[in-house]
Amino acid sequence: MTITRDSLLTLEAYARIRQSSKPAHIAHRQLRSVRLGEHMSLQFEDEATIRRQIQEMLHIEKIFDEDGILSEIEAYAPLVPDGSNWKATVLLEYPDVHERRRELARLIGVEDRLFVEVEGQPRVYAIADEDLDRENEVKTSAVHFVRFEFPPAARQAVRAGAAVKLGCDHTHYPAHLSIPAETLASLAGDLRG
Template sequence: MSKKKRLIEKEDLIPSDIYSKTRRQTRKELVEFKKDRRIALGPYATFYFESFETMLAQVQEMLHIEKGGDEQLQDELVAYNPLVPNGKELIATLMFEIDNPISRAAFLGKVGGIEEKIFMKIDDEFVSAVPEADVDRTSADGKASSVQFIHFKLNDDQISKFKLIDLNIELGINHKEYAHTTKLTEANIKALSKDFI
């Protein structure tokens, strides 16, 4: 699996019979790979930064579970290829994780538009997140989705700064009902730097 790869194709997938045999080990390795790509923010938000490897694993797993063959594969590629970073961006799946369904509904009802209030601060420069354009992430009645897909598009200078490792990089949400920031660790920065060309 090449980090230089920006598009998942059929040839990248392991045949389903082989995947079934190696699935446990593959998933164990993926957990380790994703460890430094997961960043919690406040009590409910977790950013899972995606890559070619994480999206390939997602497609592989969906095919394993649903067994839809080539027809399903095309749908999965359409769904997941836009979440593979293009070399000048970071892409995260943001999840608001609240176990209690009543508390979850109450929280999501208060944070409409939160996808427009996400940022990354590289040194002293703010990079506003761009929500994935596929669907609205806040409903007409103002309820936010519990899953958001977020792009951070960086310019060359910001990418160079990001790769310095020892720079102060923060991830934040600045919504009136949910305002939190967290500093990325050196391990986070090293892992995410691999997404850049």
């Protein structure tokens, strides 16, 4: 299902279900989130997470005009996986401001060193920040948007139940883990063919 103007709730309808639907949304988002090491998490997006994000933006900004709604859809719809990939929001989390400044300077390029390793398949490295460059010569951003584009054999292997690891081979942030089974089952649903 794609997100269209007609598939969104009106501001009034969303306001009525906003609080009651929040626990289910939080559980879905937690299912699709993976902590990689101590300071990085990846929130894998799907149609449901992006739909909620759009509805939240419309609600918070009180956007009800056609152009505003279409603008929000245009901004967020590219984050929905299209059947051959996983898309994720990457968060680098350092509560202390001084540590964050120091680490973001050390982690330039970290978003390009993220990978997914499907059992029996070559590594798939992240394609990062296609919307805009989120780092400069002195530091990386605390938020990145990445896409893992899978060849057909890797998509088939994931859908068939292959083990999958998520990792980072940046010099200053080496980490890897097996994606938990429940999360992997949800992510496998994003892939076709």
